[in-house]
Amino acid sequence: xxxxxxxxxxxxxxxxxxxxxxxxxxxxxxxxxxxxxxxxxxxxxxxxxxxxxxxxxxxxxxxxxxxxxxxxxxxxxxxxxxxxxxxxxxxxxxxxxxxxxxxxxxxxxxxxxxxxxxxxxxxxxxxxxxxxxxxxxxxxxxxxxxxxxxxxxxxxxxxxxxxxxxxxxxxxxxxxxxxxxxxxxxxxxxxxxxxxxxxxxxxxxxxxxxxxxxxxxxxxxxxxxxxxxxxxxxxxxxxxxxxxxxxxxxxxxxxxxxx
Amino acid sequence: xxxxxxxxxxxxxxxxxxxxxxxxxxxxxxxxxxxxxxxxxxxxxxxxxxxxxxxxxxxxxxxxxxxxxxxxxxxxxxxxxxxxxxxxxxxxxxxxxxxxxxxxxxxxxxxxxxxxxxxxxxxxxxxxxxxxxxxxxxxxxxxxxxxxxxxxxxxxxxxxxxxxxxxxxxxxxxxxxxxxxxxxxxxxxxxxxxxxxxxxxxxxxxxxxxxxxxxxxxxxxxxxxxxxxxxxxxxxxxxxxxxxxxxxxxxxxxxxxxxxxxxxxxxxxxxxxxx
Numbered sequence: 001x002x003x004x005x006x007x008x009x010x011x012x013x014x015x016x017x018x019x020x021x022x023x024x025x026x027x028x029x030x031x032x033x034x035x036x037x038x039x040x041x042x043x044x045x046x047x048x049x050x051x052x053x054x055x056x057x058x059x060x061x062x063x064x065x066x067x068x069x070x071x072x073x074x075x076x077x078x079x080x081x082x083x084x085x086x087x088x089x090x091x092x093x094x095x096x097x098x099x100x101x102x103x104x105x106x107x108x109x110x111x112x113x114x115x116x117x118x119x120x121x122x123x124x125x126x127x128x129x130x131x132x133x134x135x136x137x138x139x140x141x142x143x144x145x146x147x148x149x150x151x152x153x154x155x156x157x158x159x160x161x162x163x164x165x166x167x168x169x170x171x172x173x174x175x176x177x178x179x180x181x182x183x184x185x186x187x188x189x190x191x192x193x194x195x196x197x198x199x200x201x202x203x204x205x206x207x208x209x210x211x212x213x214x215x216x217x218x219x220x221x222x223x224x225x226x227x228x229x230x231x232x233x234x235x236x237x238x239x240x241x242x243x244x245x246x247x248x249x250x251x252x253x254x255x256x257x258x259x
Numbered sequence: 260x261x262x263x264x265x266x267x268x269x270x271x272x273x274x275x276x277x278x279x280x281x282x283x284x285x286x287x288x289x290x291x292x293x294x295x296x297x298x299x300x301x302x303x304x305x306x307x308x309x310x311x312x313x314x315x316x317x318x319x320x321x322x323x324x325x326x327x328x329x330x331x332x333x334x335x336x337x338x339x340x341x342x343x344x345x346x347x348x349x350x351x352x353x354x355x356x357x358x359x360x361x362x363x364x365x366x367x368x369x370x371x372x373x374x375x376x377x378x379x380x381x382x383x384x385x386x387x388x389x390x391x392x393x394x395x396x397x398x399x400x401x402x403x404x405x406x407x408x409x410x411x412x413x414x415x416x417x418x419x420x421x422x423x424x425x426x427x428x429x430x431x432x433x434x435x436x437x438x439x440x441x442x443x444x445x446x447x448x449x450x451x452x453x454x455x456x457x458x459x460x461x462x463x464x465x466x467x468x469x470x471x472x473x474x475x476x477x478x479x480x481x482x483x484x485x486x487x488x489x490x491x492x493x494x495x496x497x498x499x500x501x502x503x504x505x506x507x508x509x510x511x512x513x514x515x516x517x518x519x520x521x522x523x524x525x526x527x528x529x530x531x532x533x534x
Binding site for chain 1: 260263264266267268270274276281282283286334335337338342351353355356357358360364365368370374380381384410415418472474475478479489492493496497502505506509512513516
């Protein structure tokens with residue numbers, strides 16, 4: 001294909017708009033001044049040190065990490081059987097089931113968080129952590145079903161049929177044949193789910209309390225009181241973390257086909 | 260077989276019902292209940308739609324959603340075409356750069372706009388340095404700031420939807436159009452655009468509903484001075500302690516998002532290329 005002027009102009013604008021702001025954050029993180037300004041003056045690593053010295057960030061990082069891992073695991077355990085049923089059988093009410101399971105995508109995260117707070121925490125007297133966990137599982141669930149369904153559809157059905165013809169039952173076939181063959185899809189679902197939970201703000205806004213705060217919520221509350229480049233330094237670290245994770249996943253699993 | 264399907268689907272169905280649908284119904288019930296007497300009332304909704312501030316915020320939210328959708332369509336359409344036609348290896352890299360913003364922490368991503376638009380930020384410093392303005396202009400807490408932030412946030416979704424629709428258009432069709440005398444622009448407008456219409460509709464729905472329900476960008480770039488539905492909801496719940504008011508805003512938000520999805524589903528063009 002001949003590359004026209006339009007090729008460079010249109011892609012140039014899109015990438016400048018999408019990625020330019022990241023470069024600005026990187027530059028701002030190394031500034032010396034204690035109020036955020038751009039272009040930054042001087043060079044310092046103080047703000048990175050400050051990230052690790054701020055207890056709120058360390059604590060909320062662990063909360064987000066545990067929450068993300070647990071919520072993703074539960075969403076996958078609930079979602080994989082559904083994906084299997086939807087790809088292997090036709091049954092009455094199939095469309096309805098699919099619609100019900102995509103509901104958490106259609107409902108705004110902020111509303112999900114508010115309903116968790118009011119129903120479980122204020123009305124049901126559950127603790128905030130359970131509300132947070134349930135909310136995160138709910139938003140991850142549709143993605144788990146979708147990503148696992150994609151990899152189940154890509155699996156050659158004759159592999160499974162061979163196992164069944166040789167006398168294995170469905171359960172055995174699933175664990176011995178299907179699961180090992182779709183492990184890339186499961187891993188992709190896990191990574192996508194974890195990132196989604198780790199980055200989520202809206203669901204968590206109403207579900208924080210003393211000692212319970214996810215990392216993005218801690219960042220937002222820090223920003224209300226301080227105007228120094230600490231958030232730029234932390235953002236730099238988080239962006240590098242996503243680049244590494246996404247590139248690794250893309251290389252190993254072809255992540256973009258599942259998004 | 261029936262039993263198998265039940266075993267597979269029932270646990271998740273129960274989970275979604277008890278832990279997701281029920282809390283939402285509870286929220287809906289609270290929005291039509293008088294907080295003091297517990298009686299059924301539509302006063303909360305009356306209040307929302309009659310009060311001028313919430314009217315302004317609702318209209319603003321819809322207007323910004325539409326503006327952002329149009330901006331993203333214009334930015335994404337030509338770029339998606341070139342992405343869809345890239346050789347596989349280069350496309351993989353190009354697409355992973357497109358989805359990178361989707362995978363980064365939203366607070367980090369939005370923070371960049373504060374550095375660009377803030378009082379001592381990039382734009383103000385450049386304009387001051389050039390002598391174009393005497394004192395820093397207020398660029399954050401404006402509609403423009405929210406539009407910039409959300410247009411950037413949702414651009415990848417538009418590109419992903421368009422690219423996956425355009426991938427299915429065989430290149431032969433374009434060559435046919437060209438050999439019949441159409442130039443590049445005509446081919447693009449009369450062949451590529453109609454054949455990728457389902458991707459466009461999907462992308463536009465995602466961007467619009469995403470924009471009218473987004474939280475992080477309006478809270479950082481709009482603050483309490485430029486409220487959208489989501490930040491109004493937060494204000495009612497966390498600052499005004501107006502629980503019923505908050506649930507009303509929440510229901511209005513869901514209803515709007517669902518209505519948009521429903522309308523699109525009813526009028527959606529039939530998928531042009533086979534999936």
